[in-house]
Amino acid sequence: MAIMTFQEALDDSSTYSKRHLLLGNGFSIALRPKIFSYGSLFSQADFTRNPNLPKVFSALDTTDFEVAIKSLESSAALVGIYSSSSGTAKTVMQADADALKEILISTVTRNHPDGPYEISEEEFFHCRQFLSNFISPEIKGHVFTLNYDLLLYWTLMHSEFSDGQSVDLITKDGFGDDDPSVKNDYVTWQGEGSRMSSSVFFMHGALHLFDAGKEVQKFTWIRKDERLKQQSWDAMRSGRFPLFVAEGTTGQKANKIQHSAYLFQCLKTFRACVDTIKTCLFIHGHSLAENDLHIFSEIARGRCQKIYISLHGDPDSSANQEIVRKAEALKDSRSAGYPLDVKYYDAASAAVLD
Numbered sequence: 001m002a003i004m005t006f007q008e009a010l011d012d013s014s015t016y017s018k019r020h021l022l023l024g025n026g027f028s029i030a031l032r033p034k035i036f037s038y039g040s041l042f043s044q045a046d047f048t049r050n051p052n053l054p055k056v057f058s059a060l061d062t063t064d065f066e067v068a069i070k071s072l073e074s075s076a077a078l079v080g081i082y083s084s085s086s087g088t089a090k091t092v093m094q095a096d097a098d099a100l101k102e103i104l105i106s107t108v109t110r111n112h113p114d115g116p117y118e119i120s121e122e123e124f125f126h127c128r129q130f131l132s133n134f135i136s137p138e139i140k141g142h143v144f145t146l147n148y149d150l151l152l153y154w155t156l157m158h159s160e161f162s163d164g165q166s167v168d169l170i171t172k173d174g175f176g177d178d179d180p181s182v183k184n185d186y187v188t189w190q191g192e193g194s195r196m197s198s199s200v201f202f203m204h205g206a207l208h209l210f211d212a213g214k215e216v217q218k219f220t221w222i223r224k225d226e227r228l229k230q231q232s233w234d235a236m237r238s239g240r241f242p243l244f245v246a247e248g249t250t251g252q253k254a255n256k257i258q259h260s261a262y263l264f265q266c267l268k269t270f271r272a273c274v275d276t277i278k279t280c281l282f283i284h285g286h287s288l289a290e291n292d293l294h295i296f297s298e299i300a301r302g303r304c305q306k307i308y309i310s311l312h313g314d315p316d317s318s319a320n321q322e323i324v325r326k327a328e329a330l331k332d333s334r335s336a337g338y339p340l341d342v343k344y345y346d347a348a349s350a351a352v353l354d
Contacts, residue, residue: 001315001324001344002343002344003311003315003344003345003346004308004343004344004345004346005345005346005349006310006345006346006347006349006350006351007349008345009282009308009343009345010133012308012343013280013282013306013308016278016279016280016305016306017278017279018140018141018273018276018278018279018280019133019134019139019141019279019280019281019282020134020141020142020143020144020273020274020279020280020281020282021131021133021134021135021141021142021143021144021281021282021284022144022145022146022270022281022282022283022284022286022295023143023144023145023146023147023152023284023285023286024146024147024283024284024285024286024287025146025147025285025286026284026285026286026310026312026347027145027147027151027152027284027285027352028147028149028151028285029285030285030347030352031119031123031127031151031352032113032119032151041063041065041104041107041108041246042057042063042065044107044110045103045104045107046103046106046107047103049099050096050099050100050103052092052096053068053096053099053100053103056068056071056072056096062248062252063248064248064252064256065100065103065104066241068100069097069100069101069104069241072093072094072096072097072100073093073094073097075093076089076090076093076094076097079093101233101236101237102233104236104242105232105233105236108207108232108242109207109232112149112150112207113150114227115227116150116154116157116158119151119154121158121161121162121163124154124155124158124161125161125165125167126351126352127151127155127352128155128158128159128167128169129167129351130350130351130352131143131155131156131167131169132167132168132169134282135169135170135171135199135200136167136168136169136170137168137170140170140199141199142198142199142200142201142269142270142273143199143200143201144201144203144266144269144270144273145200145201145202145203145204145206146203146204146286146292146295147204147206148202148204148205148206148207148244148245148246149206149207150206150207150208152200152202152206153206153208156169156171156173156200157171159171170199171199171200172197172198172199172200173198173199173200173201173202173218174189174190174191174194174195174197174198174201174262174265175187175188175189175190175194175216175218176188176190176194185219185220186210186217186218186219186220187217187218187220188215188216188217188218189215189216189217189218189261189262191261192261192265195265195268195269198269201266201269201270202266203257203263203266203267203270203295204244204245204246204253204257204263205242205243205244205245205260205262205263206243206244207232207242207244208220208231209242209243209244209262210235210240210241210242210243211240211241211242211243211260212239212240213239216243216260216261216262217240219231219235243260243262243263245257245263248291249290249291250290250291250292250293250294251294253291253292253294254294257294267294267295267298270295270298271298271302273304274298274299274302274303274304275298275301275302275303275304276302276303276304277303277304277305277338278305279304279305280304280305280306280307280308281299281304281306281307281308282307282308282309282310283307283308283309283310284310284347284350285310285312285347286310287319287322287323288309288323288326288327288330296326296330299330299340300330300333300334302338303338304340305338305339305340305341306340306341306342306343307327307330307340307341307342307343308343308344308345309323309327309342309343309344309345310344310345310346310347310350311323311324311344311345311346311347312347312348315344324344327342327344328342330342
C-alpha cells in the first residue's frame, strides 16, 4: 500500500474543482497529546458525591448529559402534581440536575486550555498553514470538524502575529450579530441561508456554542475574555446548554443532529459537498470509528471521486490497518456508477506542529 506525503496528496488533488477537509481528534491531539485525548465524557465523570446519577443515566438508557439534566429538571417540575409528599423528591432531583451540570463542566474543561494564550504563536501559525490548503481565498473549500474542543476556533481567530507573518483564511461560520448596533458577548447563528457564505462547520457542535432555545449562540473570546470554565457555567446557569455531540452510538448522535437546526444544516452541507462529482475530501486525524458512521455513510452515498485519509505512525500497525479496512469497505459500498478512489497519506507530513 503506497503512503503519500501530505504535499503529494495536495498535488494529486489539484485536478479537482474543490478540496474539502474533515477533521477528527488527531488534529487536536497532534498539538497537545495530553490535553485533547478525550475519551467518553460519561466514563471520565466523577459521580461519587451523587450516587443516584449513574442510576438516572441507566434508567434513561443514555450517556448524554443533556438528556439526563433535562429529564431531572422536568421530573422535579412535575413530581408535585402526582405526589403530595413531593417536596424532598423535588429538591433532590433539582440538586442532582445542578450537580450534573457542574460535573459536565468540570469533566469537559478538566484538560482543556482555559484560553488561547496557552498555545504559542508558532503553533497557531502552523495550524493556519495547514488549514490554508482548504479555506484560503484561493482554494475556497470547506472545513468540517467533528471535534468539540476550541483549537480550531482559536486558530481561526488568531489572524495577527507579532512578527508580521500572516496566513489568510476564509473563516465565516454562519454566526453574526442580529443587530450590529448591539454588541452582546455572543453572536447568533444566522440560519440556513448563511451556509452559502460559510466555510467552517462544527458538525458535532463545540464548547463555545450554546443552545438558548430560540437561537444558537456562539460566545466570542474577544468580546467575553473569560475563562472557558466560567463561561460555560454562566451559560448553563442562565438556561443555555452547550451544543456538542460527544456521546453515544452513531444512531444516538444522528438523532441529536436531526433535532438541532444548526447541526442538521452542517450535515446537509457536508452531504452536498461529498455529493459533488468533481470534488475531493481529506480526512485528517480520524479513525473512521463506528460511532461516526452517520458521517461516513454520507460519503458512501455521495458522488465525490476521491478521498485522502491520514494514517498516524506505522502504516502496518493494527490501528492503521483497521482504518484501511474500513476505508476499503466504504469504497466497496459505492455504486458502480460513481466509483470512489481512496488514497492514504502520512499524518505527520501535514506538519500541523512544525
